[in-house]
Amino acid sequence: MSAHRVVIAGGGVAGLEALIALRELAGDAVSITLLSPSREFTIRALSVQEPFAKPSARIYDVGAICADHGAELRHDALEAVHRETRTITTMSGEELVYDSLLVAIGARPSPAFPHVTTFRGVQDAEAMHGLLQDVEGGWSSSVAFVVPPGTTWPLPIYELALMTAERAEGLGLSPQITVVTPEHAPLGLFGEEASRRVDDQLSERGIIVRT
Ligand SMILES: Cc1cc2nc3c(=O)[nH]c(=O)nc-3n(C[C@H](O)[C@H](O)[C@H](O)COP(=O)(O)OP(=O)(O)OC[C@H]3O[C@@H](n4cnc5c(N)ncnc54)[C@H](O)[C@@H]3O)c2cc1C
Known part of the structure; x- marks a missing residue:
């Protein structure tokens, strides 16, 4: 039986936690592809320390996390989802087939007020x-x-x-x-x-x- 194909879009904490948990729970029953425009992951919570010259957040290599958990990393981004054909199109124009898709692309922060200092990370x-x-x-x-x-x-x-x-x-x-x-x-x-x-x-x- 071929493995259930899971595509995870987003290499933030949600996407990476899902990848790790899924591999642990489902083992070889799933093949996992992670789509991440960034090769690095940092814990955003620690960004508040930076302005105070306190230790900065550790940078994790997304490729290494994928390799450790048997997932394939595509350095790319989700462009469109086609539910009927269970495929996605990536920003680079590639088409990927999935059995299950997890969209974990986060939120896009934007300044709430003009003329003030905004802290997004x-x-x-x-x-x-x-x-x-x-x-x-x-x-x-x-x-x-x-x-x-x-x-x-x-x-x-x-x-x-x-x-x-x-x-x-x-x-x-x-x-x-x-x-x-x-x-x-x-x-x-x-x-x-x-x-x-x-x-x-x-x-x-x-x-x-x-x-
Ligand atoms: C300053 C700050 C401090 C915080 N402190 C805390 C805290 O102390 N505790 C706490 O629990 N939470 C904290 N949070 C909130 C926490 O960071 C978020 O809840 C968390 O990052 C959400 O994770 P996520 O993976 O859903 O999204 P994100 O972290 O936003 O990750 C989304 C990922 O998807 C990628 N992506 C975007 N578009 C696409 C696309 N089209 N295709 C593929 N990938 C894409 C992005 O590059 C990114 O890597 C803080 C947030 C901020 C900004």
């Missing part, structure tokens, strides 16, 4: 570092960290606010730091207990929260 570390330098140099006496409305991942805003406050405190500075959020409570989606603890940490650092 490592690509914005330099801008955030500039903001930090303004605080360190006493050029900025107040900073608002704003969680945008709509679909968003609010955690980095709190991390950036707390780390900025910690850095300023270490330098004997006391800029007014405010977190503005549409959430009913800070990081409310993590539940009451977690939210209360975050709130405690924010107050300890003198950070004002406006919900």
Whole structure:
């Protein structure tokens, strides 16, 4: 019996976790092809450390992960899905046949407000570092960290606010730091207990929260 052909589009955490779990669960019953425009994978959560010159996120080789788990890597991207023929077209014009398809291409972050520093990950570390330098140099006496409305991942805003406050405190500075959020409570989606603890940490650092 030939192996069930699985195509995974996306080499982010979702695509790679799926690949690893699938190989573990299904063994040789599946053949896996991973479609990834990037040859590298980093944990985006750690990107908040970069502006503070803390250790940067480790870079993983997507090809090595595929090789370790018996998957074929196509350095390409998903262009179109054709359900009737169970095929996909890639950006380079190739056609791949699948029995099962997992689309894990993530979200496309975009700035929520004009004329502000937006933090989407490592690509914005330099801008955030500039903001930090303004605080360190006493050029900025107040900073608002704003969680945008709509679909968003609010955690980095709190991390950036707390780390900025910690850095300023270490330098004997006391800029007014405010977190503005549409959430009913800070990081409310993590539940009451977690939210209360975050709130405690924010107050300890003198950070004002406006919900
Ligand atoms: C600053 C920041 C901090 C975060 N901190 C945390 C945290 O502490 N904890 C937490 O749980 N989450 C955190 N998140 C959220 C977390 O990073 C995302 O939930 C996670 O990355 C989503 O994984 P994903 O694989 O679905 O998408 P992504 O990580 O976006 O990966 C999608 C992949 O698909 C690829 N791709 C895009 N288009 C195509 C295409 N057409 N064909 C093939 N591949 C394509 C991309 O190149 C990318 O490699 C944070 C996010 C940010 C931005």
